[in-house]
Amino acid sequence: MIKKILVSQPKPSSERSPYFDIERKYGVEIVFRPFIKVEAVSAKEFRAQHINLQDFTAIVFNSRHAVDKFFHLAQELRVTIPEDMKYFCVSEQIALYIQKYVQYRKRKVFFGATGKMDDLLPSMVKHKTERYFIPMSDVHNDDIAKMMESKKLQHTEGIMYRTVSNDFTADEPFDYDLLIFFSPTGVHSLLKNFPDFKDKFSGTTAIGTFGANTARVAKEVGLDIAMEAPTEKYPSITAALADFIKNANA
Numbered sequence: 503m504i505k506k507i508l509v510s511q512p513k514p515s516s517e518r519s520p521y522f523d524i525e526r527k528y529g530v531e532i533v534f535r536p537f538i539k540v541e542a543v544s545a546k547e548f549r550a551q552h553i554n555l556q557d558f559t560a561i562v563f564n565s566r567h568a569v570d571k572f573f574h575l576a577q578e579l580r581v582t583i584p585e586d587m588k589y590f591c592v593s594e595q596i597a598l599y600i601q602k603y604v605q606y607r608k609r610k611v612f613f614g615a616t617g618k619m620d621d622l623l624p625s626m627v628k629h630k631t632e633r634y635f636i637p638m639s640d641v642h643n644d645d646i647a648k649m650m651e652s653k654k655l656q657h658t659e660g661i662m663y664r665t666v667s668n669d670f671t672a673d674e675p676f677d678y679d680l681l682i683f684f685s686p687t688g689v690h691s692l693l694k695n696f697p698d699f700k701d702k703f704s705g706t707t708a709i710g711t712f713g714a715n716t717a718r719v720a721k722e723v724g725l726d727i728a729m730e731a732p733t734e735k736y737p738s739i740t741a742a743l744a745d746f747i748k749n750a751n752a
Contacts, residue, residue: 503679503750503751504528504530504679504680504708504746504747504750504751505530505531505679506530506531506533506677506678506679506680507530507531507532507533507678507679507680507681507682507743508533508535508678508680508681508682509521509532509533509534509535509682510535510536510537510538510681510682510683510684510688511534511536511684512534512536513534514534520738520740520744521534521740521743524740524743524744524747527744528744528747528748528751530747533678535668536668536688537667537668537683537687537688537691537692537695538665538666538667538668538685538687538688538691539665539666539667539668540567540571540639540663540664540665540666541663541664541666542571542574542575542662542663543571543575543640543661543662543663543664545575545578545579547661548575548579548660548661548662549579551660551661553635553658553660555576555579555581555583555635556581556584557633557635557658558587558633558634558635558658559584559586559587559588559632559633559634560587560588560589560590560626560629560632560633560634560635561587561588561589561590561634561635561636561637562590562591562622562626562634562635562636562637562646562657563589563590563591563592563596563600563637564591564592564596564619564636564646565596566596566599567639567663568637568638568639568662568663569596569599569600569602569603571637571662571663572637572662573603575662583604586610587604587610588610588611588612588629588632589604589610589611589612590612590613590622590625590626590634591611591612591613591614591622592613592614592617592618592619592621592622593613593614593617594613594615596613597611597612597613612625612626613625619645619646619649620649623649623650623653626650626653626655627653627655630653630654630655632655632656633656633657633658634650634655634656634657634658635657635658635659635660636650636657636658636659636660637660637662637663638659638660638661638662639661639662639663639664639665640661640663640664640665641664641665641687646659647659665687667687667690667691667694667695668691669691669694669695670695670696676696676703678707679706679707679708680707680708680709680710680728680729680746681707681708681709681710682710682711682712682729682739682743683709683710683711683712683716683720684711684712684713684716684739685713685715685716686715686716686718686719688716689711689716689719689720689723689725690719690723693723700724700725704725704726708728708729708746708750709725709726709727709728709729710727710728710729710730710731710739710742710743710746711727711729711730711731712730712731712732712739713732717730728746729742729743729746730742
């Protein structure tokens with residue numbers, strides 16, 4: 503019987519989220535509680551990378567976290583970002599988010615249509631003489647760097663933030679029937695918080711995952727996955743969740 507579900511993401515800002523429809527339809531409680539959190543590296547740590555932000559003429563953003571940490575760290579380093587700095591964002595949402603820190607001007611903000619880096623690349627190639635800086639997490643792959651190298655674009659990557667475990671407190675209840683994870687880091691955080699999870703909760707707490715990498719890591723650490731998305735039948739996590747609850751509570 504599924505009554506209480508932990509979704510390891512921030513609570514949706516829109517009341518129209520399918521999660522709230524699921525709560526109402528099936529009479530379950532959904533708690534939004536990330537297992538991970540993002541924190542900026544210190545100014546000292548960034549300086550140790552020997553990167554001078556004033557050497558660059560363009561910034562590449564692939565997330566809101568990257569935007570926040572870049573501008574906060576620049577302020578901490580007392581670096582003034584030039585008015586003519588160009589910004590290349592993987593999506594329009596991230597491009598609009600920049601308005602939180604700088605005046606939005608179309609001539610210096612570029613974004614892709616699909617939210618994927620390879621869709622943004624043609625715009626960057628048109629500005630081949632720019633010197634690009636890419637704010638990154640400590641956990642990342644080399645896909646962006648390889649794409650830019652293939653087009654012979656000048657670029658430098660810098661670690662500006664890290665993903666860390668969002669630990670549970672001693673008095674925080676852990677009475678969930680289903681846990682849903684969206685990243686391998688979240689899975690590792692679960693076992694960091696509850697090293698005995700497989701012995702203590704595996705019979706009573708089901709595991710759901712979103713994304714192939716998350717599912718792979720969950721299996722590698724010995725977790726049994728009861729619910730997985732995306733699949734051909736369930737392209738979204740909420741579609742998979744609704745069906746899982748329906749069958750479990752039948």
